[in-house]
Structures are given as structure tokens and as C-alpha cells.
Amino acid sequence: EDQLVESGGGLVAPGGSLRLSCGVSGFAFSEFEMSWVRQAAGKGLEWISYISGGGDVTNYAASVKGRFIISRDNAKDSLYLHMSALRAEDSSVYYCVRERRDEFNFPSFDFWGRGIMVTVSS
Amino acid sequence: IQMTQSPPSLSASIGDRVIITCRASQRVGSYVNWYQQTVGKAPRLLIYASSTLQTGVPSRFSGSGSGTDFTLTISSLQPEDFATYFCQQSYGDPTFGQGTRLEI
Numbered sequence: 001e002d003q004l005v006e007s008g009g010g011l012v013a014p015g016g017s018l019r020l021s022c023g024v025s026g027f028a029f030s031e032f033e034m035s036w037v038r039q040a041a042g043k044g045l046e047w048i049s050y051i052s053g054g055g056d057v058t059n060y061a062a063s064v065k066g067r068f069i070i071s072r073d074n075a076k077d078s079l080y081l082h083m084s085a086l087r088a089e090d091s092s093v094y095y096c097v098r099e100r101r102d103e104f105n106f107p108s109f110d111f112w113g114r115g116i117m118v119t120v121s122s
Numbered sequence: 123i124q125m126t127q128s129p130p131s132l133s134a135s136i137g138d139r140v141i142i143t144c145r146a147s148q149r150v151g152s153y154v155n156w157y158q159q160t161v162g163k164a165p166r167l168l169i170y171a172s173s174t175l176q177t178g179v180p181s182r183f184s185g186s187g188s189g190t191d192f193t194l195t196i197s198s199l200q201p202e203d204f205a206t207y208f209c210q211q212s213y214g215d216p217t218f219g220q221g222t223r224l225e226i
Contacts, residue, residue, distance in 0.1 A: 035216070045157075045165065045208055047216040059215065095164055107212045108155040108170035115164055 002026035004113035022079040022096030030074040033099040038092035086120045127219030144192045144209035153213035160205045
């Protein structure tokens with residue numbers, strides 16, 4: 001059974017740092033592109049970062065560029081999100097998400113972790 | 123690319139046919155996906171590439187559209203369908219619609 005399990009969330013003061021982890025099992029992690037998507041309480045979904053299967057290509061939303069770093073360790077079947085200079089508006093549930101491309105190369109987020117809460121507050 | 127969903131909320135009854143629409147701020151081909159989210163749960167992929175049903179999703183769900191206008195249709199509402207639905211474009215950096223809350 002495919003599993004994505006996030007960890008590392010919690011309460012952090014404004015300006016602080018946090019590292020989220022996502023442990024993967026049940027599928028060949030290195031063959032999949034991955035993303036982080038977040039959702040503030042009662043709000044919609046916001047894609048924030050992407051990483052290729054090999055980890056050599058990354059991309060970020062403007063809202064987090066320069067503050068967040070996505071990485072992966074394929075040997076450990078793990079995805080990470082290093083968050084720094086955190087702001088109150090970064091408070092959200094953060095989802096680890098698998099990206100799948102069909103035979104025509106259409107991408108979609110086909111599998112989601114349960115999410116982890118990050119609260120930025122003094 | 124902005125995705126505008128309508129309506130923001132919708133009240134319906136069991137057995138009703140429901141249509142949710144999504145408009146992209148620029149042409150995105152068929153690069154639109156639809157997700158369902160129930161309270162306290164992660165989103166679930168329903169439809170990808172505008173009209174392809176994800177494995178395991180009931181056939182009462184269908185999607186259509188290309189270019190800038192897309193629809194998600196639920197042909198006969200079941201109790202488990204009351205949830206929030208999001209569209210998402212994957213033509214550029216992914217963006218989501220603001221969601222449609224489907225209520226009884």
C-alpha cells in the first residue's frame with residue numbers, strides 16, 4: 001500500500017525555521033516527481049514546491065521562493081522541506097504529494113499524505 | 123494562471139445532478155485536474171487531463187472542457203459526495219481554484 005507520512009510540523013516563532021519530512025513506502029520513490037502543497041485553515045490549496053525524481057530540478061511558488069528549500073533522499077525514500085524566515089501567513093497544513101504523469105504526459109497529484117500542521121506564532 | 127471556480131458553494135439533494143465549473147485565466151489545453159476533499163482529510167484525485175477518471179473513482183463523476191472552460195459533473199449525488207471540490211491546472215506552475223463546497 002502506498003504511503004506518504006509527513007512529520008516535523010509544530011509551533012514556531014515568526015522568523016524561525018522548521019524542516020518537514022515525508023516518509024514514503026509502497027512505491028518506487030525515485031521514479032516519481034514530488035511536490036509540497038499547503039492549505040491554510042478554511043482556505044484553498046496552494047502548491048509551493050516541486051522536485052524531480054532525481055532531485056536535480058526544483059521549482060517554487062513566489063510566496064516561498066528564497067525562504068523554502070525542497071530536497072529528497074532517494075536512498076532513504078524521503079522528501080524534505082526546509083522552511084526558514086517563517087511568517088504568520090505560512091501557517092497551514094502542509095501536504096506531501098506525489099505527481100504522476102499519464103501516457104500523454106499530463107501531470108496530476110495522484111497521491112497525498114495526511115498532512116502536517118505548521119503554526120507560526122509568537 | 124488563475125483558476126476561477128463557480129459556484130463557491132452549492133446545496134443539493136441525494137440523486138441530484140450537479141455541475142461545477144472552472145475557468146482558467148489563459149488557455150491551458152486539457153491540463154486540468156479535479157480533486158475532492160472531505161473535512162479533515164487530504165484531497166483525492168478524481169479526474170485528470172480534463173476528462174479521464176482516476177482509477178477507483180465512481181463513474182457518476184465526469185469531467186469535460188478544454189482551453190479555458192472546464193466542468194465537473196456528478197450525475198446522481200450520493201451521501202459520500204458531499205465535500206469540497208477543487209480544480210487545478212497543470213499547464214504552468216500548478217494553481218488551484220478556490221473550491222466549491224457541496225452541501226446537503
